[in-house]
Amino acid sequence: MPVRLLPWSPEYGTAMRMDTAEADEADRGDVDMRVERDTWAPVTPSGVAPLRVRIVDGVRRAEAHALDDDLDGLPAFGLFASYAVGVVSCEPAAARVVDEACQVVRQYLHTGAQADDRVLTAGSARLDFRARTVPNAKSADDLVDAMNRAMLDAEAHLAESLSADESWLTLVDGPLRGLRQPGRRVVGYIKRVQEWYVPAREAALLPTLVPGERTPIFSIAAKGAGADHLRDGRYSWYVRIAHLEGPVHPLGGVLRLECSQAVGIEGARDLADLTAALLPRLASSPVRDPRAPQNLTPTGALEARLTHLLGDRRLIYRLLLSELVRGLQ
Amino acid sequence: MTTPGDVPADANYRGLVLGTESEASTPLGFSVWVDPARFLQLDDVVTVQTTLPDGSQVETSGIVDEVRTLQEGVTLTSDVSLARDGILPAQHATSAHVSVTRVEPEVYVPPMPGQPVRLAEGAVRDRALFFDRMVERFSLGLARDGSPILGNLEFLDGSKGAHVNISGISGVATKTSYATFLLYTLFEGAALGGRRANAKALIFNVKGEDLLFLDRPNVMLNDEVKARYASLGLPAGPFGSVGFFAPVRRGDLPIPDTGSRQEGVTGFFWTLREFCAEGFLPFLFTEADAETSQLSNVIEDVTARLAVSAKSSPSGANVWIDDVEVETFDELLDAIDAHLDPDSDLAHKWAGSGNSAAAVGTVRAFMRRMRAASRHVGTLVRGAGAANPERHRIAFEHQVTVVDLHRLHDRAQRFVVGILLRRVMEERESRPGTDRPAPFFVVVDELNKYAPRTGRSPIKEALLDIAERGRSLGVILIGAQQTASEVEPRIVANAAFRVVGRLDPAEAQRAEYRYLTPTAQKRAALLKPGSMIVAQPEIPVPLLLEFPWPGWATRAAEVAPPTTNRDGDTGDRQGPRLLRRFDVGDPED
Numbered sequence: 001m002p003v004r005l006l007p008w009s010p011e012y013g014t015a016m017r018m019d020t021a022e023a024d025e026a027d028r029g030d031v032d033m034r035v036e037r038d039t040w041a042p043v044t045p046s047g048v049a050p051l052r053v054r055i056v057d058g059v060r061r062a063e064a065h066a067l068d069d070d071l072d073g074l075p076a077f078g079l080f081a082s083y084a085v086g087v088v089s090c091e092p093a094a095a096r097v098v099d100e101a102c103q104v105v106r107q108y109l110h111t112g113a114q115a116d117d118r119v120l121t122a123g124s125a126r127l128d129f130r131a132r133t134v135p136n137a138k139s140a141d142d143l144v145d146a147m148n149r150a151m152l153d154a155e156a157h158l159a160e161s162l163s164a165d166e167s168w169l170t171l172v173d174g175p176l177r178g179l180r181q182p183g184r185r186v187v188g189y190i191k192r193v194q195e196w197y198v199p200a201r202e203a204a205l206l207p208t209l210v211p212g213e214r215t216p217i218f219s220i221a222a223k224g225a226g227a228d229h230l231r232d233g234r235y236s237w238y239v240r241i242a243h244l245e246g247p248v249h250p251l252g253g254v255l256r257l258e259c260s261q262a263v264g265i266e267g268a269r270d271l272a273d274l275t276a277a278l279l280p281r282l283a284s285s286p287v288r289d290p291r292a293p294q295n296l297t298p299t300g301a302l303e304a305r306l307t308h309l310l311g312d313r314r315l316i317y318r319l320l321l322s323e324l325v326r327g328l329q
Numbered sequence: 330m331t332t333p334g335d336v337p338a339d340a341n342y343r344g345l346v347l348g349t350e351s352e353a354s355t356p357l358g359f360s361v362w363v364d365p366a367r368f369l370q371l372d373d374v375v376t377v378q379t380t381l382p383d384g385s386q387v388e389t390s391g392i393v394d395e396v397r398t399l400q401e402g403v404t405l406t407s408d409v410s411l412a413r414d415g416i417l418p419a420q421h422a423t424s425a426h427v428s429v430t431r432v433e434p435e436v437y438v439p440p441m442p443g444q445p446v447r448l449a450e451g452a453v454r455d456r457a458l459f460f461d462r463m464v465e466r467f468s469l470g471l472a473r474d475g476s477p478i479l480g481n482l483e484f485l486d487g488s489k490g491a492h493v494n495i496s497g498i499s500g501v502a503t504k505t506s507y508a509t510f511l512l513y514t515l516f517e518g519a520a521l522g523g524r525r526a527n528a529k530a531l532i533f534n535v536k537g538e539d540l541l542f543l544d545r546p547n548v549m550l551n552d553e554v555k556a557r558y559a560s561l562g563l564p565a566g567p568f569g570s571v572g573f574f575a576p577v578r579r580g581d582l583p584i585p586d587t588g589s590r591q592e593g594v595t596g597f598f599w600t601l602r603e604f605c606a607e608g609f610l611p612f613l614f615t616e617a618d619a620e621t622s623q624l625s626n627v628i629e630d631v632t633a634r635l636a637v638s639a640k641s642s643p644s645g646a647n648v649w650i651d652d653v654e655v656e657t658f659d660e661l662l663d664a665i666d667a668h669l670d671p672d673s674d675l676a677h678k679w680a681g682s683g684n685s686a687a688a689v690g691t692v693r694a695f696m697r698r699m700r701a702a703s704r705h706v707g708t709l710v711r712g713a714g715a716a717n718p719e720r721h722r723i724a725f726e727h728q729v730t731v732v733d734l735h736r737l738h739d740r741a742q743r744f745v746v747g748i749l750l751r752r753v754m755e756e757r758e759s760r761p762g763t764d765r766p767a768p769f770f771v772v773v774d775e776l777n778k779y780a781p782r783t784g785r786s787p788i789k790e791a792l793l794d795i796a797e798r799g800r801s802l803g804v805i806l807i808g809a810q811q812t813a814s815e816v817e818p819r820i821v822a823n824a825a826f827r828v829v830g831r832l833d834p835a836e837a838q839r840a841e842y843r844y845l846t847p848t849a850q851k852r853a854a855l856l857k858p859g860s861m862i863v864a865q866p867e868i869p870v871p872l873l874l875e876f877p878w879p880g881w882a883t884r885a886a887e888v889a890p891p892t893t894n895r896d897g898d899t900g901d902r903q904g905p906r907l908l909r910r911f912d913v914g915d916p917e918d
Contacts, residue, residue: 051415088418095411095418097402282416288405297411301402301418 004249009290016193016251029221031197035235036217036265040202043214049277051092055171056159057299058085058151059306063316065140068112076112079143080129080320083151084306085158088298089168090282095298097305101158104309106130109146111137120319127316152178159186169274173299176234176258180227184263187271189279190256191294197236197256207250209240211283214276217268219261232261235268239276241283242293253293255279341447343367346377347424348442356429356437358391361446363423369393371848372473372873374449374457375427377440388433389440390449390457392870394848395426428846428870431457459867467520468561469826469863470510470874477561478874480826482520484866486768490825491800494776495809495861496842497830503858504809504830505539506883508532508772510876511807515770516728518563527767529725531753533746534733535774541590541733542882544571548889550880557877567881572727576737576745579708583716586736589885594733597709599748600646600718601661604710606639608632611787612747613702615740623691631665631695634679646713656712662703666696705738709745723749725756725769739778746779747788754794757802766803771795776808777815789817796823813841827864827871831856845871 006014033040066078086102088095108118108129115131134146156178163170163183172179176188196203197220205215215238222233235258242253259271283293289300344363347353352360359377363369376390402419403412411417427446433456440446454476455461465482472478484490493511495504512530515521521528534540546567558565575585577596585596599609610632614624635648642649647656650664668679669692711718723732732749734742753771760766773779773792780789795806796819806820813821814836821827827844829837832853836842842850844864849871853862859878864871882888 090415090418092415093413095415096420097418281414297416298418305402305418 002247004247005252006249007244007252007286007292007294012291013192015191015291015294017195028197028199030223030233031199031221032219033198033202033216035219036269040205040216042205042209043216043272043276044212045214045273045276047273049274051090051278051281052168053090053171053278053282053298054087054098054162054168055090055173055296055298055302056085056087056155056162057173057302057306058083058155059303059310060084060147060151061307061310061313062144062147063313064320065143066110068110068115070112071114074112076110076115077137077140077143078108078110078112078115079140079147080118081107081109081143081147081150082310082316083147083154084309085151085154086302086306086309087158087162088302088305090298095301097302101162102306102309103154103158104306105150105154107132107147107150109134109137109143111139111143118320118323120316120323122315122319125311127311127319156180169271169278171296176230176260177227179229181229182260184267185271186259187275188258189275190258191291193254193256198238206238206254209238209254211240211243211253211280212276214239214272217265217272220258229260229262234258235261235263235265235272237272237276239272239279241279244286244293253283255294339447341450343369343373343375343446343448344425346440346442346444346446352424352426354439354442356389356432356439358426358428359389359440361393361425361427363396363425365421365423368423369396369425369448371396371852373425374454374472375425375446376449376453376457377444377446379438379440379444381436381438387436387438388431388453388456389429390431390433390453391427391429392457392872393425394428394846394870396423397425398423430869431459458872462867465520465522468514468518468563469865469872470861470876471557471560472872472874475557475560478863478872480863480865481867484825485805486521486524486765487800487803487805488765490866491805492796492824493805493807493826493828494813494821494824495807495828495830496813496832496836497809497811497856497861498833499811501831501856501858503861505536505772505774506859506879507828507830507861507876508774508807508809509540509543509879509881512729512770512772513568513880514561514563515768516568517566518561521767524765524767528728528769529767530729530770530772531725531749532729532731532772533742533774534731534735535742536735538588538590538733538735538885539883540731541573541587541594542884542888543568543729543731544593545882545887546889547878547880547882547887549878549887550889554878554880558880561877565877565880568729570728572724572730573733574723574730575733576709576741577711577721581714583721585733587733588736595721595723597721597723597732598711598718599709599722601648601655601658601710601712602639602642602646603718604658604661605635605648607748608636609710609744609748610635612744613706613740614698615743615786623688624695627669627691627695630679631669634668635665646711646718656714658703658707658710658712660712661710662696662699665699669696702740702744705741706744709741725753743779743786743788746773747791750788750791750795753804754791754799754802757804768803768805770805770807772807772809774809776810776817776820777812780817780820782815782817792820793817796820812836814839825866829853829856829862830860831858849873 008015060083063080063082068076068078070076084104087098089098106127106129108131117131118129120127134143137143159170159172160179160182163186166183166185170186172188217235217237220234220236222230238254238256240254244252257275259268282296284295284297284300286292289295344361347360347362371393373393379387398421400419401422408417412419449457460479463481466479467482469478469480497504532540544567550565555565573594574597575587575594577583577598578586583596585594587594611628638650639648647654655661655664780792795804810816834854837850837853849862860875862871862873
C-alpha cells in the first residue's frame with residue numbers, strides 16, 4: 001500500500017493506534033462479531049434520523065507548575081490546574097452551548113500532605129484554586145494525569161445526569177467506563193482508536209465504508225470489575241463519518257462507538273443506526289478543526305467556548321505571580 | 330461601581346458599555362452590548378453614568394449612529410448554514426455605537442465597560458441634545474419617537490449665527506416644504522416672542538404652484554397630523570398673513586400670470602423710471618454675459634447713463650432720454666441702441682468716443698443680449714401708459730410674501746430675484762439699527778443657478794451680500810439646492826443650520842457634507858420624503874428628524890372648501906392623498 005496521510009494535525013498525534021501484533025491476532029475470545037447479524041457486511045440505516053443530540057466534552061489547562069516545601073521539609077510538586085466541562089445541544093436550527101450546564105473548576109493539585117488554597121481576585125471575578133492532595137503522586141506528570149482524570153470524572157458526571165432525559169441522544173467523549181448509572185441512550189465515541197477489537201479479516205471492511213454506513217454491531221465482554229452498567233459488557237460498531245479527499249488513509253474518517261449491553265441488542269441497533277446517519281452531518285471540516293473529522297463541529301465549538309470560560313491564560317498567570325509575590329512579602 | 334449582579338432592569342435600561350479590543354470605550358464614542366430583551370436603533374439618545382475614583386459622577390450622553398448584530402461562535406462564511414442546521418452553536422450579539430454629544434461635567438473619561446446604558450428621557454435627553462443650553466429655541470421637527478427636536482434661535486436670527494442651507498434631490502428631498510415648515514414654526518409658534526409680529530419672509534415660487542395656497546387650510550389635515558403639530562406646540566393650519574404676487578401678463582391689462590389661482594394675487598411690474606433710477610439693467614445679464622470685461626464696462630456705462638437720465642426726468646413712470654420721452658421698454662432699448670451706435674450722429678455717445686470707444690463687436694454683443702432679454706423681461710417694465718404702478722409693486726406688507734416665478738423664463742426669473750434680493754438688503758440698511766431686528770427670511774431655491782460655484786453675476790453678488798452681511802441686518806437666507814457642491818462655498822459655509830434631505834449617494838460623499846457622520850452620509854441616500862438630517866452649531870452630530878405634513882394646501886385640489894365640513898367627511902379622503910403629497914418623483918418640491 002502506498003504512503004497515505006493520517007488526518008489530524010501532527011501536534012495532536014494520530015487518530016488511531018495500530019498495533020501490528022494485535023492486528024495479526026486470531027479471533028479474540030472476548031469479542032463476538034456475530035451478535036447483531038451473521039454476515040459481516042456494511043449496514044445502511046434507513047428511515048429518518050432526527051437531530052436531537054447532546055454532546056458532553058471538557059477542556060483543561062495547566063496554569064503553572066510549582067514546587068513547595070512539604071511538612072516534612074521534602075519538596076512537593078504543585079500544579080495550578082483549570083478545567084471546564086460542558087454540553088452542547090443540537091436540534092434543527094438550534095445548536096447551543098448549554099451555558100447553565102457548563103462549569104469551571106480550579107484546583108491546586110499537589111504531591112504533599114497539606115497546602116493552602118489560593119484565591120486570585122480581579123475586579124469582581126474570583127478564582128478559587130482549592131488545594132487538593134493527589135494520593136500516590138510523585139511527579140509533575142502525575143499531577144497532570146490527576147487533572148485529566150478530574151476533568152473526565154466531571155464529564156462523566158455531567159453526561160450521567162444529562163442522560164436521564166432519554167429524549168436526547170447523549171454523546172460522551174471516550175469510552176463509557178467513567179459513567180456509573182447512565183440512561184439508556186448514551187453512546188461513547190472514541191476519537192482516538194486505541195484498540196481495534198475486530199480481527200484482521202473483518203477489519204478489511206472498515207476502509208470500504210462510505211459515510212452513513214456502519215459495521216454490524218459486535219460485543220465486547222466485560223473484563224474485571226468495571227462500572228455497574230457495563231457488567232454485561234459493551235456493544236460497539238464503526239461508522240464512517242467523512243470521506244476524506246486526497247492521499248488520506250481510508251481509515252482516517254472512521255470512528256468507533258460503544259454503548260452498554262444493558263440497553264439490549266435492539267436498543268443498541270437503534271443507537272447504531274442513529275449515529276451512522278447523524279455523525280457524518282456533525283463531522284468537522286479540516287479547515288475548521290485540526291482534529292477533523294473526528295472532533296465534531298459542535299464539539300469544537302463547545303471546546304472553544306469552554307476554553308474561553310477558562311479565562312485569559314496570561315492574565316491568570318500574572319494574577320498568580322502577584323498573589324505569590326504577596327505571599328513572600 | 331455597578332457590578333453585573335445589580336444591573337437594574339428599569340424600563341430605560343438598554344445594555345452595557347463594551348470594552349472589547351475592537352469596540353473599546355472612548356470619551357467621544359463607545360459601543361453598547363444591547364440586552365437581547367431590548368433593542369436600540371439608530372438615532373436613539375442614550376446616557377451612561379461613570380463614577381470617577383473620587384466618587385463624583387460623569388454623565389456621558391450620545392446618539393446611536395450604528396447598530397450591528399453578529400453571530401458569535403462562527404469563524405467561516407459557511408458557518409451560518411451550520412448554525413442554521415443546528416450543528417454549530419452560535420448566538421446573536423447586537424452592539425450599538427454611540428457618538429457622544431455631551432459630557433457633563435466636562436471630564437472626558439471613557440464610560441467604564443460594564444456600566445448600564447439607558448435611553449435618555451426628559452431632562453437627560455435635553456442635556457444630551459444641548460436643548461438645555463438654548464435660551465431661545467424653535468422647533469426643527471420631530472424625532473422618530475415623536476419628541477420635538479429643537480434649534481437654537483440665536484443661531485438663526487443673527488444673534489450668534491444665521492442662515493439655513495438645504496440640500497437634496499429634487500422631488501424627493503422636499504426642500505421647499507421644509508423651508509416653508511420652518512417659516513411656519515417661527516411665524517405661528519412662540520419662539521420669536523415680541524419680534525414675531527414684525528418678522529417677515531419672502532419666498533419665490535419657482536416650480537409648480539405649491540406655494541400659492543399657503544393661506545388656505547389643507548383638506549387632508551387629519552387628527553394625526555394635528556397631533557404632530559400639537560406636540561411641537563403649534564396650531565395646525567395655514568399661514569395667517571400671506572401676500573401673493575405674480576408677474577403681469579403680456580398686454581395692457583395688469584393681470585397676474587398664474588395658473589389655477591387668480592384671486593388674491595397681485596400682478597407686479599416695475600416702471601421705466603425704477604428700471605433706470607435704481608439700476609436694474611445689470612440684472613438682465615446672466616453670469617456668462619458679464620464675464621468679459623469689455624461687456625461689463627458697457628453695462629456699467631449704460632446703467633450710469635440711465636440713472637442720470639431718470640434723475641433729470643419729470644416725475645412719472647416714464648423717463649426722458651435726451652429730452653425724448655420713452656414710454657415702453659422697447660423704446661428704451663431703441664434709445665440705448667442709438668446712443669451706443671458708433672455711426673450715430675447723436676452728440677452724446679454712451680460707449681465713449683475716439684480711442685476710448687467700445688469696440689463695435691462689444692456694443693453689438695451688448696445690444697444682442699439686451700434684445701434677447703427684453704423678449705422675456707420687457708413686459709415686467711412698463712411706462713406711464715400702464716395701470717397705477719403703486720398698486721402693482723411688490724410690497725412686503727404681509728408676513729409672508731410669495732412671488733410666483735414659475736411661468737417666467739429663466740432670464741426673467743433671475744431679473745426678478747436679483748432686484749428683490751437687493752431691495753430687501755437696501756430696505757434693511759436704510760432702517761435705524763436695532764439691537765435685535767425682527768428677522769426677514771428670504772427663501773431661495775436653486776442656489777446653484779443663482780450663485781454657482783464659479784463666475785460672477787449681479788444676483789450672486791446680492792446673495793453673497795446677504796450671506797455675509799445679512800446676519801447683522803436680520804436678513805436670513807434660507808437657501809436650497811440639489812447639490813451643495815455646485816454652490817458658491819461662502820454661501821453654504823455661512824449657514825449655521827445645514828439640512829439635507831435625500832441626497833444622491835455620490836453627492837453625499839463630497840467635502841461639502843463632511844459635517845455628516847459617515848452613517849448619516851449613507852442614510853442621506855435613503856431618506857424618505859418628510860425626513861431631513863439637520864446639523865446645527867451646538868450639537869456635534871447631525872440629527873435625523875421628520876416634519877409634519879403641511880397644514881396649508883399645496884395645490885388647488887388640496888384647498889379645503891371655505892364651508893366648515895364635518896370631520897368624518899374629510900377623513901375618508903385623507904389616506905391616499907397624503908401619500909401622493911410626497912410621492913417619489915412628484916416635481917412639486
